[in-house]
Amino acid sequence: MVQWISFTFVLMAIVSQTAEGKRDKVLYCSACMAIADELKHSISQTDPKKTIHVGGFRLNPDGSLTDKKVPLARSETHLSELLDGVCNNMSDYALYEDPDTKQRSYRRFAPRSSDGGNFPDFKNFQFSGPEGSDALKFACESIVEELEDDIIALFAREDEDVAHKLCSEVSAHCKNTAFQRADL
Template sequence: MDEVEHDVTKARQTKTKVGSSQTHPDGTRERTKVPWALSEAFLADLLDQVCQRMNDYKLEVDPVTKEKTFKRFAPRKGDKMYQEFKKFSFYSEAYRPLKFACESIIEEYEDKILSLIAREARYLADKLCSEKPGLCKTSPDRTEF
């Protein structure tokens, strides 16, 4: 959800609006414009591709609690280090469960995710977890899928 929220936030910063038109049975046309971040094309593309970026995360084990978590290690496109970093190719079998979990969540909760984005919700992971009981486990300082 962090990846989805990041992309939506960046898209909201652009003032680009896209439109569509609809012709009614009486022959009149109605044009609508929506921000790019809420457009069907942007959101469909985002949800189709977001899970491909799970290899930008690495599996870390807390030395004290032995709890395993995935943390982003790769810079995002547009970050200062991105140009240098993209020269390298990383692949780890460790990210496969994260990619599978991402794909499963997107498939099962796509409508809910789109609804949260349409309401311009912030903290998408927390909102999704609170609205879909049983999806996430919580600890005092964070929510996890």
């Protein structure tokens, strides 16, 4: 009985050390870049003519409401809705190894309807089944949970190179890697 209890404590210590270990840089950098790419694509698919009313519900001294219209695509409400579903797209990504540099990253292999059905060359992708996309989805959800407000703020401002700012400067997931590229 004592051996079983001590074995359990040793096992729990090993598991806790593993869980607190460093994050996989390739996985988290790729997840961050994928979030930026997916949001950028979703925003581009939104009708630029659509607007949404924003503002407070306070009355001005003259009895009127302060209300303004902003483009729907970059509104906080719309960005929050897009962010809620962005991690569901991680099943469209797989581990890719560059044939020249042997650098590994997760890249989108599934074409979007707007791509015209252009499939990439699959010979450099490593499909590890659902575990691979599950790990990427988990990394995506972790990043979204940690940085939701920062992600929304960056995309609302229409900054240039949002992926670099988000993944290198804000989250630092891609800070010291060669993954600092705009395309996935």
